[in-house]
Amino acid sequence: MKVYESKDIRNVGVVGHGDSGKTTLTAGLLFAAGATNRLLRVDEGNTVTDFDEEEIARKITISTAVAIAEWKKAKINLLDTPGYNIFINDTKGSLAAADSVLVIVDGVAGVEVQTEKVWHFANEFKLPRAIVINKLDRERADFERALGAVQEAFGRSAVPIQIPLGKERGFTGVIDLIRMKAYSYTVDGDGKGKEGDIPANLADAAQKAHEALVEMVAEGNDALLEEFFEKGTLPVEHIVDGLRQGLRDMRISPVMCASGLHNIATDQILNFLVENTPSPVERDEVAVIADGKEATRKIKESDVCSLAVFKTTADPFAGRITYFKVLSGVVKNDANLQNLTRSATERLAHLSVPQGKTLQPVTELHAGDIGAVAKLKDTLTGDTLADKGFTATYPPVKLPEPSIAFAIEAKSRNDEDRMGNAVHRMLEEDQSLRFYRDPQTREFLLAGAGQQHVEIVVSRLKKRYSVDVTLKAPKIPYRETIRGTADVQGRHKKQTGGHGQFGDCWIKMEPLPRGARFEFVNDIFGGAIPKNFIPAVEKGIQEAAEKGFLAGYPMVDFKVILYDGSYHDVDSSELAFKLAARKAFKAAMQQAKPTLLEPIMNVEIQAPVEFAGDLMGDLNGRRGRISGMETKGSTQFIRAQVPMAEMLSYQSDLTAMTQGRASFTMEFDHYDYVPQLQADKIIAAAKAAKTGEEEEEE
Ligand SMILES: Nc1nc2c(ncn2[C@@H]2O[C@H](COP(=O)(O)OP(=O)(O)OP(=O)(O)O)[C@@H](O)[C@H]2O)c(=O)[nH]1
Ligand SMILES: [Mg+2]
DSSP: OOOOOGGGEEEEEEEESTTSSHHHHHHHHHHHTTSSSSOOOGGGTOOSSOOSHHHHHHTSOOSOEEEEEEETTEEEEEEEOOOSGGGHHHHHHHGGGOSEEEEEEETTTBSOHHHHHHHHHHHHHTOOEEEEEEOTTSTTOOHHHHHHHHHHHHOTTEEESEEEESOGGGOOEEEETTTTEEEEOOTTSOSOOEEEOOOGGGHHHHHHHHHHHHHHHHHTOHHHHHHHHHHSSOOHHHHHHHHHHHHHTTSOEEEEEOBTTTTBSHHHHHHHHHHHSOOGGGSOOEEEEETTEEEEEOOOSSSOOEEEEEEEEEETTTEEEEEEEEEESEEETTEEEEETTTTEEEEETTOEEEETTEEEEOSEEETTOEEEEEOOSSOOTTOEEEOTTOOOBOOOOOOOOOSEEEEEEESSHHHHHHHHHHHHHHHHHOTTOEEEEOTTTOOEEEEESSHHHHHHHHHHHHHHHOOOEEEEOOOOOOEEEESSOEEEEEEEEEEOSSSEEEEEEEEEEEEOOTTOOEEEEEOOOTTSSOGGGHHHHHHHHHHHHHHOSSSSOOBOSEEEEEEEEEOOTTTOOHHHHHHHHHHHHHHHHHHSOEEEEEEEEEEEEEEEGGGHHHHHHHHHHTTOEEEEEEEETTEEEEEEEEEGGGOTTHHHHHHHHHTTOOEEEEEEEEEEEOOHHHHHHHHHHHHHHOOSOOOOOO
16 A cells, blocks of 8 residues: 555544444445445445454444545545444544544434434544435435434534435435536446536525535635625635635534445545545644643654554454554554553554455555554553654543443353453453453353443354353342341350350441441450450351341441450350351341342433433333433433343333434442332342251351
8 A cells, every 4th residue: 555645644434323324335435436346335245344244244333444545646544433322432432543524314314313422422532524414315315304404403514515416216416516516426336426517407406505605614714704795705716725624623514415325426525535624634633641641742744653552353363453543753664662551562563554354564654544553462452652752642532331231151161261361352352341250249241332232242252262151131239238226145155075165245236328338346345255256256247247148148338346245265266256256147137127238320311302201201110210311402311320120121121112212321320228129029039049058057
């Protein structure tokens, strides 16, 4: 691959709601630019950017892929991102490498939940936005209606620079409102338009739209505004300049039209990207952490080389592949760079650029460009690599915590041995996954953004690593505590033949605030229990508490005061006092009003407003407490606190309730009392499950 200077590079995030046609449009752009020799299709499973096995099987993008379109002396790095809510974290992570985004909107469905989400990502990363109303060939596609939805959601900054020629099956091209020319295309052709005059029936509409565009462009610039008032219009080059400026300032989001599937108007999009979107060096400074403080830095070619890793893939065949964006200087093939995040040195052998899964060798990459390299040893996503003399690091993108956890169980001993290792490989690839062991239930938990997300991990474990596992709903880590107090004796006495056992203690038990766990107070005066036996009492209570009283869950948030007792010179021992303490614990629990605690989750749901009522009713049924409501555009945010036990099937229930148009995140917040009705059931279930547990010795 040719070497490009920074000013000739465009890094464009192709973003939008699931199924809006991002991968298909990317395929159209690649064919139009000559990067592929025919039009590739998602439905045929042969696109450059959906190359993963799971992506091909499911016909959805799971993970961002980069592909290059070379057009008019520029190199456009297209980042084809996922649009489904459970994979949207990957989109966010990849946008660290973009300098602008192309927001793809379905011409039938208009603005959808994830459209809003990616719009906000662009805000967060300060990425200029252009919009493509796509799938205009579809039945019931309507440019005007989709544009209306876009403007309602994102304001009048969304201004058309094209209008469609024809409708639905008759959609054949676009009118360029800047140059006032028509471009028509062959269906399923090479994406290159034939220039012509605007058809008479569209002349008025085009003129009106042209004027609206010119006015919008002029608004942002005093000189242009003056020229506009004087002449009533602007020359083409001034419209282009003003538009470029408005886009970069994020004041204007130009709207275009396309059918990715039939490759209509893709050359216009390529022209737009080269002409209007900023090169990396034209962008605002990027955030860095220098000397422990937040700062910013300009992306420059003439600088020490540094790069930020935005993505890692790892599979047993290709090994680890690291994707990065050069953020200063020039990186050369075979460079030795420092990993400043981990204090390691890495050699960038076989410096490459990614064309989907294919890595094409390149001799050097200039600031702003995107590259890939295989077989780095220690480097992971979010790391900074740099040449000597560079000291800052680029902050990694923060992703939300997983919303759903499953217990993952190996099917055989052999699988179990290899499971941990294989899962850890997958965590390298996907930083929104979590894998951990619940210390209480002792289950291995795999947590992700949704059920499908976790299921894909399971499928990859099998296909890539031949590790067979099953998923189950996790056990709820209930706990026990007390609401009252107790004052009891625990006495252990045993006389067998010669040597006996004797321990005797008096304790008080009191509840402690949530989270305080356990406190032991030694209030023995005058040696009623010798000092060396007191730790045994504490230990005996802790061991008994660990096993619980009501239903076998660990007992927490209580205080024990040891205040009296007695001992025997010969028969007392640590064991005897431990057993006495256990008895005291049991006796205390009888008095102290034991009760169950359950984990309560903070849940945040994002859904189209029309579902708000149903969702709140449903949360009520799950013993949820609504803690906040907010509407942004057509999206409703609902925050609530809901017991974990009621959320185990929420993912599929939510999908069913909203036809898949809602998403949620969830994280642990605190423990709270289980209501009596539920507690009775849990206790009964625990009793039923209890099989011949050891009887207390007497
Ligand atoms: N009629 C029509 N169908 C399209 C068009 N673009 C995409 N499709 C179809 O829509 C479906 C989804 O297309 P994709 O390109 O995979 O959509 P996507 O936005 O990449 O989807 P995710 O990556 O999963 O978010 C496929 O069946 C495509 O054939 C289009 O312009 N017109
Ligand atoms: Mg896709």
